[in-house]
Amino acid sequence: xxxxxxxxxxxxLERLLAGLEPGAGVRLGPGDDAALLEPAPGRAxxxxxxxxxxxxxxxxxxxxxxAIGARLAAANLSDLAAMAARPRWALLAIGARRDGDxxxxxxxxxxxxxxxxxxxxxxxxxxxxxxxDAEWLTLTLLGDVAPDRAWRRSGAxxxxxxxxxxxxxxxxxxxxxxxxxxxxxxxxxxxxxxxAWLVPEPRVGLALALAESGAVTAAIDVSDGLAGDLDRLCxxxxxxxxxxxxxxxxxxxxxxxxxxxxxxxxxxxxxxxDDYELLLAVDPAQREACATVAAARGVPIAFIGxxxxxxxxxxxxxxxARAPIETQGYDAFRTETR
Amino acid sequence: xxxxxxxxxxxxLERLLAGLEPGAGVRLGPGDDAALLEPAPGRAxxxxxxxxxxxxxxxxxxxxxxAIGARLAAANLSDLAAMAARPRWALLAIGARRDGDxxxxxxxxxxxxxxxxxxxxxxxxxxxxxxxDAEWLTLTLLGDVAPDRAWRRSGAxxxxxxxxxxxxxxxxxxxxxxxxxxxxxxxxxxxxxxxAWLVPEPRVGLALALAESGAVTAAIDVSDGLAGDLDRLCxxxxxxxxxxxxxxxxxxxxxxxxxxxxxxxxxxxxxxxDDYELLLAVDPAQREACATVAAARGVPIAFIGxxxxxxxxxxxxxxxARAPIETQGYDAFRTETR
Numbered sequence: 272x273x274x275x276x277x278x279x280x281x282x283x284l285e286r287l288l289a290g291l292e293p294g295a296g297v298r299l300g301p302g303d304d305a306a307l308l309e310p311a312p313g314r315a316x317x318x319x320x321x322x323x324x325x326x327x328x329x330x331x332x333x334x335x336x337x338a339i340g341a342r343l344a345a346a347n348l349s350d351l352a353a354m355a356a357r358p359r360w361a362l363l364a365i366g367a368r369r370d371g372d373x374x375x376x377x378x379x380x381x382x383x384x385x386x387x388x389x390x391x392x393x394x395x396x397x398x399x400x401x402x403x404d405a406e407w408l409t410l411t412l413l414g415d416v417a418p419d420r421a422w423r424r425s426g427a428x429x430x431x432x433x434x435x436x437x438x439x440x441x442x443x444x445x446x447x448x449x450x451x452x453x454x455x456x457x458x459x460x461x462x463x464x465x466x467a468w469l470v471p472e473p474r475v476g477l478a479l480a481l482a483e484s485g486a487v488t489a490a491i492d493v494s495d496g497l498a499g500d501l502d503r504l505c506x507x508x509x510x511x512x513x514x515x516x517x518x519x520x521x522x523x524x525x526x527x528x529x530x531x532x533x534x535x536x537x538x539x540x541x542x543x544x545d546d547y548e549l550l551l552a553v554d555p556a557q558r559e560a561c562a563t564v565a566a567a568r569g570v571p572i573a574f575i576g577x578x579x580x581x582x583x584x585x586x587x588x589x590x591x592a593r594a595p596i597e598t599q600g601y602d603a604f605r606t607e608t609r
Numbered sequence: 610x611x612x613x614x615x616x617x618x619x620x621x622l623e624r625l626l627a628g629l630e631p632g633a634g635v636r637l638g639p640g641d642d643a644a645l646l647e648p649a650p651g652r653a654x655x656x657x658x659x660x661x662x663x664x665x666x667x668x669x670x671x672x673x674x675x676a677i678g679a680r681l682a683a684a685n686l687s688d689l690a691a692m693a694a695r696p697r698w699a700l701l702a703i704g705a706r707r708d709g710d711x712x713x714x715x716x717x718x719x720x721x722x723x724x725x726x727x728x729x730x731x732x733x734x735x736x737x738x739x740x741x742d743a744e745w746l747t748l749t750l751l752g753d754v755a756p757d758r759a760w761r762r763s764g765a766x767x768x769x770x771x772x773x774x775x776x777x778x779x780x781x782x783x784x785x786x787x788x789x790x791x792x793x794x795x796x797x798x799x800x801x802x803x804x805a806w807l808v809p810e811p812r813v814g815l816a817l818a819l820a821e822s823g824a825v826t827a828a829i830d831v832s833d834g835l836a837g838d839l840d841r842l843c844x845x846x847x848x849x850x851x852x853x854x855x856x857x858x859x860x861x862x863x864x865x866x867x868x869x870x871x872x873x874x875x876x877x878x879x880x881x882x883d884d885y886e887l888l889l890a891v892d893p894a895q896r897e898a899c900a901t902v903a904a905a906r907g908v909p910i911a912f913i914g915x916x917x918x919x920x921x922x923x924x925x926x927x928x929x930a931r932a933p934i935e936t937q938g939y940d941a942f943r944t945e946t947r
Binding site: 272273274275276278280285286287290291292293294296297300301305308310311314316318319320321322324326327328333359360362363366367368369370371372373374376377383384388391392393394395396397398399400401402403404405407409411413415495518542603604605606 | 610611612613614616618621622624625628629630631632633634635638639646648649652654656657658659662664665666697698700701702704705706707708709710711712714715716719722726729731732733734735736737738739740741742743745746747749753754871882886941942943
């Protein structure tokens with residue numbers, strides 16, 4: 272017998288994906304941020320599902336129930352943003368302990384529903400069952416997308432710019448500080464990092480606005496960390512990428528966290544981090560247009576590198592020194608905590 | 610603090626449903642077998658989600674992984690059948706133990722995918738995460754339905770006939786025998802009941818055929834037991850029902866189980882039982898047409914009573930004696946095992 276831990280999440284997923292037959296009316300099956308379905312000719316629907324497990328994906332000592340629900344919504348909304356889809360409908364399955372607090376479950380749903388509503392979506396169904404141990408929440412989210420405008424991971428071309436929204440690595444740094452410092456991580460100096468971890472803002476509006484421009488050739492959301500998710504985008508596109516330290520936005524708070532954690536800001540930027548930001552490949556001719564759209568929405572965007580013909584990812588440091596980027600994703604069956 | 614166990618599943622669900630706002634493009638929200646969505650004008654999509662938890666909804670000592678997956682598919686397919694929807698696309702979220710067997714997870718997905726494929730649907734996405742304790746599986750299933758043909762729970766009219774497919778109570782009796790007799794329940798005499806419990810066949814094809822006739826005024830699938838699910842249909846329709854013992858199909862195997870379990874066949878027919886059969890309200894003028902459609906597909910159908918104007922459910926025994934029917938559903942937070 273092979274256990275899931277022995278094989279690791281990626282290899283298990285490969286086995287599961289290999290067993291799937293392509294279905295009718297499916298424009299894009301498993302393996303991207305969402306599936307693309309064709310409910311009627313000329314219409315497409317993006318569908319994604321994500322699970323949060325108590326103690327793994329969230330901690331009740333760090334988040335109120337409403338914030339837990341809002342963050343699960345953000346994780347799914349971010350997947351739809353990475354397909355340039357407009358969120359519409361959600362189904363919520365809950366596994367709750369029998370001795371769990373009613374108000375906690377109600378609060379989770381309230382926070383989740385409010386977060387969806389801010390992006391035009393609503394809860395239309397669900398399931399409620401008991402969990403013997405850790406509580407868990409599975410959200411399935413559906414959204415509209417113009418069939419030919421949907422972003423995929425696979426469209427990046429050599430020479431495209433690599434763009435990222437927000438300040439990558441902040442969520443992971445916030446989580447690491449919370450684990451390391453305990454309640455001292457609630458100090459005002461770490462507030463921006465804790466917020467990035469606990470109350471992320473999915474980039475739905477920006478994605479819909481950018482999709483109109485046609486500037487984006489490939490997209491993924493940063494839910495596992497910049498290096499891991501860039502690797503997925505590059506692999507799907509059959510390309511590589513080169514990132515330049517100089518082109519990252521300044522982030523003094525992240526630099527402070529690097530010192531406190533005995534790390535470096537470059538390492539934190541690439542490390543496992545569920546930022547729920549967008550990682551995009553952009554037509555270089557459209558760089559300014561993209562920047563203008565993002566600025567108009569008040570979303571930071573940085574052009575941090577470029578797509579290369581040859582596979583593999585390279586880091587170009589401040590001094591110009593080049594080094595391979597190692598992927599370091601979260602593994603559901605090997606990483607002990609998130 | 611109020612715990613979920615104190616309040617019970619139905620009251621918890623009421624609190625959760627009360628907190629939901631109706632969303633745009635939703636023809637029917639939570640509370641029926643599936644939600645009805647409108648992805649494009651004149652098109653409707655039915656969406657449902659269901660979770661199976663190891664040790665609660667399935668037991669690895671009674672089912673091979675493929676059968677567990679097929680039964681989860683059946684539970685969701687049956688919900689779509691109860692809306693007269695054609696199954697299309699599914700998303701599967703898995704919570705598996707780190708020390709779990711890879712081949713078991715792969716087998717679950719294989720059985721699930723094969724069961725969906727038999728009804729024209731496919732797995733298009735999913736999520737894989739680790740569970741600290743019991744394994745669980747959440748399937749979300751989407752299907753096409755003609756917007757004006759979708760069955761709801763709420764359409765039953767006084768005088769409509771109550772029809773049920775298959776032989777109600779068999780799944781619950783099979784599960785009860787397995788718990789009571791252990792491996793002796795594998796004896797050939799109980800085979801039909803064990804199969805009803807472990808390898809149910811959802812009535813998708815029959816539902817689609819019956820929907821064409823326009824004979825069905827309300828529908829629900831029997832997933833909690835005949836009494837509990839009839840109560841839901843009656844409550845949604847603002848009506849009552851009267852069931853007649855004489856009109857139930859003969860079931861010698863169920864009679865044998867009643868003797869072995871110290872129960873009666875009438876009690877077993879009404880008891881908690883996830884038969885995944887269809888419970889329908891039928892226009893009395895269409896009785897023969899319905900029977901003909903079911904016979905053509907080889908599905909047993911029985912007309913076991915009628916919808917009444919006044920609320921409440923009544924049992925008319927073999928002797929003509931009348932008694933109220935008590936609902937006795939499964940409660941996720943109070944019932945100890947299923």
